[in-house]
Amino acid sequence: MRVAIPSYSPGGLDAQVFPHFGRCEVFTIVDIEDGEIRGVDVVPNRSFHFGGALSPAEMLVNLGVKCILSMGLGRRALAILQEYGIKAYITTASSVREAIREFVSGTLKPMSMDEACPGRHHVGHEHEHHW
Numbered sequence: 001m002r003v004a005i006p007s008y009s010p011g012g013l014d015a016q017v018f019p020h021f022g023r024c025e026v027f028t029i030v031d032i033e034d035g036e037i038r039g040v041d042v043v044p045n046r047s048f049h050f051g052g053a054l055s056p057a058e059m060l061v062n063l064g065v066k067c068i069l070s071m072g073l074g075r076r077a078l079a080i081l082q083e084y085g086i087k088a089y090i091t092t093a094s095s096v097r098e099a100i101r102e103f104v105s106g107t108l109k110p111m112s113m114d115e116a117c118p119g120r121h122h123v124g125h126e127h128e129h130h131w
Helices: 056-062 075-083 096-105
Strands: 002-007 026-033 036-044 067-070 087-090
Touching: 002 096, 026 096, 056 075, 067 096, 075 087
Parallel strands: 002 067, 067 087
Antiparallel strands: 002 026, 026 036
16 A cells, blocks of 8 residues: 655655645655565655645556555545545654654544634644645
8 A cells, every 4th residue: 555644855664744735845755565665765745835737636647556654634635535535644753754653553533524623723733724
């Protein structure tokens, strides 16, 4: 299963989890099979926030991601992910490696639309959206 975690540069397992899904610097994409890490890729966030043509969610759909681990994400992003059958889980882990451990152990909670950012606040931080 391909799992994406919004991360600070340079990305990778030891990178810190970025608090804002759509505005992260990079996505660390981890391939997990039978509870084991089989591969790690780092993909720059080239979504429309940074001059690309796709939303961050659409970008990850195109990369074959099946699951997102995030501190929070917006309702629009969550709706796109759900439309494509991609699950989003809430993590409070500081590193990508910790977030993956939580996911593999089954302790993460799926994110609901009620928990998604309505436009001003995410879990663990504050900001303002400009849709």
